[in-house]
Amino acid sequence: MARLTARHVETLPDGLHADGGNLYLLVKNEGRARSWVFRFQRDGKARQLGLGSIRDRSLKEARELAAKLRHALLNGEDPAGVFARLTGKAERVPTFAEAAARLIASKRPGWRNAKHAQQWENTLRDYVLPRIGKLQPQAIATEHVLACLRPIWTEKPETASRVRQRIEAVLDYCAAHGWRDEANPARWRGRLKMLLPEPAKVKRIEHMPALPxxxxxxxxxxxxxxxxxxxxxxxxxxxxxxxxxxxxxxxxxxxxxxxxxxxxxxxxxxxxxxxxxxxxxxxxxxxxxxxxxxxxxxxxxxxxxxxxxxxxxxxxxxxxxxxxxxxxxxxxxxxxxxxxxxxxxxxxxxxxxxxxxxxxxxxxxxxxxxxxxxxxxxxxxxxxxxxxxxxxxxxxxxxxxxxxxxxxxxxxxxxxx
The missing domain is CATH 1.10.443.10 (Intergrase catalytic core)
Incomplete structure (x- = not known):
């Protein structure tokens, strides 16, 4: 298998590209998001660990870090814990609520108006943070996401769909920073789609009152x-x-x-x-x-x-x-x-x-x-x-x-x- 080059890192299209030794380059959003992923199997389950953006870690640095994580895995250690220690993140991983606040702050300059940021904050405050706001990102599983969504999935389908997307985005943000693995329990395809009815089937269309x-x-x-x-x-x-x-x-x-x-x-x-x-x-x-x-x-x-x-x-x-x-x-x-x-x-x-x-x-x-x-x-x-x-x-x-x-x-x- 050919290993990645510095040019590959900057130019490869969307997808998951192997470098060898459990290290992968993840490219998303039409090439705008490029990050490192360490893929491994532990306790019979396939897992992914985000190692950060290519802007924060070079190809050489990513390989060196992946080698240490692979060595830890062979010795029976959890790569996620080792990664946290190696990167100085073991002491203070943010809660879901703190990670959500950081994501909103990072995205706010690119949003068209302040109302969009306010909508994010309001929906997370009302439907998510009371249930999972204090949890560490790695601790959040499918049952936690369902606890947020089920009460509103049929009553407020449009709101519920946005809430799901926002939980997914926060957890992806956490994975990119190495605070949890890449498996996202809020993802629709292949996960929640198996557990919840399709939004289109529960969506109640309310037309605005119109003048004849x-x-x-x-x-x-x-x-x-x-x-x-x-x-x-x-x-x-x-x-x-x-x-x-x-x-x-x-x-x-x-x-x-x-x-x-x-x-x-x-x-x-x-x-x-x-x-x-x-x-x-x-x-x-x-x-x-x-x-x-x-x-x-x-x-x-x-x-x-x-x-x-x-x-x-x-x-x-x-x-x-x-x-x-x-x-x-x-x-x-x-x-x-x-x-x-x-x-x-x-x-x-x-x-x-x-x-x-x-x-x-x-x-x-x-x-x-x-x-x-x-x-x-x-x-x-x-x-x-x-x-x-x-x-x-x-x-x-x-x-x-x-x-x-x-x-x-x-x-x-x-x-x-």
Whole structure:
């Protein structure tokens, strides 16, 4: 068997590459993560021990360390304990909670916003740390992970899936630092998949309360009669079919009024990819009518110049609902769920209208919503941005939204029942 070279260490693709003498190079994440692994068998079980990153330990150093661990194994010693002594880690191995805090701190600069780090901390605090936070990483086994997951696996499937992924990431982090072996009890394939039902089979889909598109013109008129930045932001969300967070975070520099385009940078998009939205005439008129605050980059700003909160939009809709009921109206309820509509539900309103009443192609509609297309052929087609077709779609939507309520707008090739 050919041994690894310094060039191999830097260039080999993803996988586990043998050097001989129980030493392996583990390459993951398309070559971005490269670390040393000592593989051995003890008490009839195959085990892996992480020896650290290639940035922390050279090929020569990894071989020397592997030789000492192999010698210890032949003498009946546990390589994990010997490794801890040799590297000075025997005295203080962090608990799971401490390791999780270190991982979050190391990843925080690369995450798009502080909210992501907060979500990690909150889910671990609520569902994991009370059960395994004080345990040493090497002591955590499958039964410990299941104790964290089973109480929420069917009740909160989406949260449970994220919790599992985060436990797995923390334990991988521990293995990379030599605090436990490479076998990860939180891994799905080949481990928890055998013990828990598939997430997709227990996932309960809850749709955001949406406005029936037959009432969208009525809702638009109610918005235009309401003062305040939140009402203007909701008008914008309705007319562009964007997510509320994308609208609330919009800055003036993202708009090209001459071309009639709004370019949302990738770091503000759910999928992490830049998205361009053609602006209809009513949207352009709305934007040009808005006041600007000196020192604030936001199009829809809070009283002190910062970004509007999502709750501000929610409260505006709730007040509109209460006002409508007080005036003897129907209120703003999703008849399917009997719940007050939400800003995000306005995207569903757009999707239902476009799919059920117009001639516009499905891939054009999905691209307008910045949805990821599952079909590869469609996705390749969508990469062309379909800008002209999407502009026509958004102009049709704007005419439908801003029309007098009694007016019916026919569309060439519209679907009929």
């Amino acid at each position: 598109y037959g009432r969208v013109a009525e809702f638009y008129r109610a918005l235009t009669e309401r003062p305040g930045a939140a009402a203007r932001c909701l008008e914008f969300v309705l007319l562009t079919a964007c997510r509320s967070g994308e609208a609330r975070g919009a800055t003036w520099r993202e708009f090209d009024f001459e071309a009639g385009l709004w370019t949302i940078p990738g770091e503000r998009m759910k999928a992490g990819k830049e998205h361009v939205i053609p602006l209809s005439a009513p949207v352009l008129a709305l934007l040009k009518s808005l006041p600007r605050m000196e020192g604030s980059p936001y199009v829809f700003f809070a009283p002190r110049g910062g970004m509007l909160s999502d709750m501000t939009l929610t409260q505006t809709i709730r007040r509109m609902h209460a006002d409508s009921l007080a005036a003897g109206g129907q209120g703003w309820i999703d008849p399917a769920s009997d719940r007050v509509i939400t800003a995000h539900g306005l995207r569903s309103t757009f999707r239902d209208w476009a799919g059920e009443t117009t001639h516009h192609a499905r891939e054009v509609i999905e691209h307008a919503l910045a949805h990821q297309l599952h079909d590869k052929a469609e996705a390749a087609y969508a990469r062309g941005a379909l800008l002209a077709k999407r502009r026509a779609l958004m102009e049709d939507w704007a005419r439908f939204v801003t029309r007098p309520s009694a007016e019916v707008i026919p569309f060439p090739g519209a679907q009929t029942s």
